[in-house]
Structure formats: structure tokens, C-alpha cells
Amino acid sequence: MTITFTELTQWLGLIWWPFVRLTGLFLIAPFFGDKAIPMRVKILFAFVFSLLLAPMINTVPPFNPFSIEAIIFTLYQLVFGFLIGFSVMIFFTIFLLLVKLFRCRWDLRWPS
Numbered sequence: 001m002t003i004t005f006t007e008l009t010q011w012l013g014l015i016w017w018p019f020v021r022l023t024g025l026f027l028i029a030p031f032f033g034d035k036a037i038p039m040r041v042k043i044l045f046a047f048v049f050s051l052l053l054a055p056m057i058n059t060v061p062p063f064n065p066f067s068i069e070a071i072i073f074t075l076y077q078l079v080f081g082f083l084i085g086f087s088v089m090i091f092f093t094i095f096l097l098l099v100k101l102f103r104c105r106w107d108l109r110w111p112s
Contacts, residue, residue, distance in 0.1 A: 006062045013060035019050035024081020
């Protein structure tokens with residue numbers, strides 16, 4: 001059985017693209033982005049989740065990992081993961097502010 005370079009890069013793409021995007025997510029997301037969690041653990045989480053997501057991906061075009069297009073697309077995926085993590089962080093911040101606002105309103109009521 002021979003494996004061609006195209007097949008190898010296609011299999012690599014099934015894991016690499018979700019891994020890069022999830023790494024960006026785990027670096028910024030509220031729980032995983034905390035400094036108490038070491039960088040190795042964040043990368044391990046991203047790798048495990050990318051292995052779990054790989055069977056769900058239909059097709060990935062083969063790519064040359066040594067090309068400038070692959071590097072640019074990797075940076076694109078990393079920025080997209082950052083944006084997803086940032087939007088989750090904003091959602092949690094808004095929810096936390098609303099909880100504080102309602103708690104403050106309930107504490108300031110006069111007793112009946």
C-alpha cells in the first residue's frame with residue numbers, strides 16, 4: 001500500500017485546520033483562556049477536540065504545508081478561532097453584567 005503526498009496532506013488537513021481554529025478559541029475563550037491553565041493543556045485540548053471533530057468533516061482539499069498559501073490560511077484559521085473565542089467572551093461578559101445589574105436593583109429595594 002502506497003500513500004501519496006496528496007493523500008497525506010489531505011489527512012493532515014482533516015486534523016490541522018480544526019486544530020488551529022480550536023487553538024485560537026482556547027487561547028481566548030473565558031474558561032480556557034485563563035492564565036491558570038497552562039499552554040500545554042490548552043494545546044492538548046485543541047488536539048483532542050480536533051481528533052474528535054476529524055470524522056465529522058466531509059472533504060478537505062489537499063494543501064502543500066510548505067507553501068505560503070498554507071501559512072496564510074493557517075493564520076486565517078487562527079484569527080477566526082480568536083474571533084469565536086472573543087465573541088464567547090463578550091457573551092459571558094454581557095451576561096455577567098446583566099446579572100450584576102439585576103442583583104443591584106434587587107438589593108436596593110425598600111423593604112415593604
